[in-house]
Amino acid sequence: MLIRHAADLSENDVTDQGLYRRRREFMTGAIAMGSAGVLGLPELARAAPLTTVKSAYTVDETLTPKDAVSGYNNFYEFGTDKDEPAKNAGSLKPRPWTVVVDGLCAKPQRFDIDALIKRFPIEERIYRHRCVEAWSMVIPWNGFPLAALLNAVQPTAKAKFVSFTTLLDPKQMPGQNENYVPWPYREGLRLDEAMNPLTLLAVGLYGETLPNQNGAPIRLVVPWKYGFKGAKSIVKISLVENQPQTSWNMINAREYGFYSNVNPAVDHPRWSQASERRIGDFFRHKTLPFNGYADQVVKLYTGMDLKRFY
Amino acid sequence: MNKRLIYIAVWLALLAPLPAVIVFGVTAFNPIEYIERNLGLWGLRFLIIGLVITPMARIFRRPTLIRYRRTVGLFAFTYVLLHWLSYIVLDLYFDWPVILKDIYKRPFITIGMAAFVALIPLAVTSTDALRRRLGPVIWERLHQLIYLIVPAGLVHYWLMVKADHRSQLAYGSIIIALLAWRITDKAQAAARRRARAAEKAARTAA
Numbered sequence: 001m002l003i004r005h006a007a008d009l010s011e012n013d014v015t016d017q018g019l020y021r022r023r024r025e026f027m028t029g030a031i032a033m034g035s036a037g038v039l040g041l042p043e044l045a046r047a048a049p050l051t052t053v054k055s056a057y058t059v060d061e062t063l064t065p066k067d068a069v070s071g072y073n074n075f076y077e078f079g080t081d082k083d084e085p086a087k088n089a090g091s092l093k094p095r096p097w098t099v100v101v102d103g104l105c106a107k108p109q110r111f112d113i114d115a116l117i118k119r120f121p122i123e124e125r126i127y128r129h130r131c132v133e134a135w136s137m138v139i140p141w142n143g144f145p146l147a148a149l150l151n152a153v154q155p156t157a158k159a160k161f162v163s164f165t166t167l168l169d170p171k172q173m174p175g176q177n178e179n180y181v182p183w184p185y186r187e188g189l190r191l192d193e194a195m196n197p198l199t200l201l202a203v204g205l206y207g208e209t210l211p212n213q214n215g216a217p218i219r220l221v222v223p224w225k226y227g228f229k230g231a232k233s234i235v236k237i238s239l240v241e242n243q244p245q246t247s248w249n250m251i252n253a254r255e256y257g258f259y260s261n262v263n264p265a266v267d268h269p270r271w272s273q274a275s276e277r278r279i280g281d282f283f284r285h286k287t288l289p290f291n292g293y294a295d296q297v298v299k300l301y302t303g304m305d306l307k308r309f310y
Numbered sequence: 311m312n313k314r315l316i317y318i319a320v321w322l323a324l325l326a327p328l329p330a331v332i333v334f335g336v337t338a339f340n341p342i343e344y345i346e347r348n349l350g351l352w353g354l355r356f357l358i359i360g361l362v363i364t365p366m367a368r369i370f371r372r373p374t375l376i377r378y379r380r381t382v383g384l385f386a387f388t389y390v391l392l393h394w395l396s397y398i399v400l401d402l403y404f405d406w407p408v409i410l411k412d413i414y415k416r417p418f419i420t421i422g423m424a425a426f427v428a429l430i431p432l433a434v435t436s437t438d439a440l441r442r443r444l445g446p447v448i449w450e451r452l453h454q455l456i457y458l459i460v461p462a463g464l465v466h467y468w469l470m471v472k473a474d475h476r477s478q479l480a481y482g483s484i485i486i487a488l489l490a491w492r493i494t495d496k497a498q499a500a501a502r503r504r505a506r507a508a509e510k511a512a513r514t515a516a
Contacts, residue, residue, distance in 0.1 A: 067339075068339045071339055072339035072340060076473070076474070080473065080474040082339070082340070133472075135340060178476075180473040180474040180475075181473060248472075251472075251473055252472070255472075267415075269416070270416050270417075270418055270470070271412070271416065272408055272411065272412070274408070275408075277343070279339055279340055282342075284403070
């Protein structure tokens with residue numbers, strides 16, 4: 001038997017990465033479809049594995065189990081109880097999906113979700129997640145920095161803010177038939193916050209594509225802000241000149257500011273933000289300024305009164 | 311019907327939510343929140359059921375129903391007490407500075423705490439001996455506090471939620487209907503009394 005040495009192999013002998021990736025996708029797709037057919041599962045319940053790279057963005061804390069991360073959610077598009085998103089999000093169709101990036105930029109574009117996932121390396125980033133309701137998790141997200149996408153469309157000098165819009169479709173999102181939130185859900189960041197390397201567009205968690213109830217197929221993760229800043233199931237990202245309207249601020253401006261940085265010194269009017277309940281733990285944890293990410297983000301707010309700009 | 315059997319059934323029905331809350335609670339992703347909220351909710355439900363008994367007894371002419379009102383009320387108090395304990399022990403683990411700040415600063419906790427404190431004398435004076443000692447007038451007056459406590463419980467529940475007040479609206483409508491029944495019932499009774507007095511006066515004049 002002839003064993004060839006590496007030197008004998010030319011570039012032509014190597015299967016193109018795109019090709020073998022497609023084979024893998026085809027196989028996992030076929031397997032998933034087969035088992036979904038047999039088990040009668042909704043087509044959307046299947047999570048596809050993602051090829052991810054490790055990143056330096058990690059915390060040395062116990063991960064919140066996956067069933068809690070995808071079973072205890074605030075996603076009012078599918079109901080206001082924590083267990084309702086997991087029960088009701090089956091009606092969301094995360095494929096095909098297009099994300100429009102427009103506004104004050106040189107190259108406004110529409111991106112297909114799968115093209116986006118191929119275009120940017122998908123990193124694994126373990127972030128603390130702190131809900132404004134004073135509970136928290138530690139979540140291994142898979143995604144790419146928002147800055148990478150924004151750089152691709154080249155924001156103009158006039159762009160100062162970024163707005164995010166969630167899908168509006170009451171057929172897929174039954175909660176939108178109720179009017180407790182001015183739909184569609186919208187969020188926003190200052191451009192420098194959006195460009196911070198911590199700011200992530202997540203397309204998966206625990207190495208698989210996002211479960212619907214976590215904001216499939218693409219959501220924002222801003223780990224130094226309260227969780228509601230992380231708009232889910234995003235269809236549009238716009239570069240704008242003025243501070244955009246944000247949903248919770250529209251509902252109750254006194255309780256939910258535009259910035260909503262995690263801040264143990266500024267209480268929510270109805271509860272203290274000094275401590276948090278880590279899902280899975282009995283005793284409360286002390287809440288850290290900027291959720292423990294002060295080193296990376298405090299410079300964004302120099303000279304700002306964070307009690308006023310909460 | 312066997313009175314004792316009915317009592318046992320009532321007790322079991324009133325006790326049943328407790329193991330259910332604990333079993334579902336320990337398997338929930340956020341057990342403390344689940345247990346705390348659901349104990350409070352059952353407290354409110356049983357307080358409302360307590361308010362349902364009198365109108366039912368009157369409308370369906372079953373005065374013996376009144377017999378179960380105390381049991382329902384005491385169970386309601388027990389659930390509210392456990393709800394309060396779960397806040398003090400499970401949620402904040404005796405962090406008194408934070409608890410006192412909560413009571414002082416946060417209207418929904420201030421109102422909830424006031425409602426809880428107001429329930430204590432009602433529970434304490436539920437024994438036959440104390441009821442006799444207070445006499446019917448004072449006892450009734452004192453227990454009319456419930457008409458403030460139940461709406462306060464609802465406000466506490468309402469203010470806790472960020473958005474979506476549908477269930478609060480449902481409980482609120484029931485409470486308003488029950489209080490409205492009492493107001494019209496009182497007004498009708500007063501009208502009957504006036505009519506009788508007028509009749510008597512007319513007869514004596516004649």
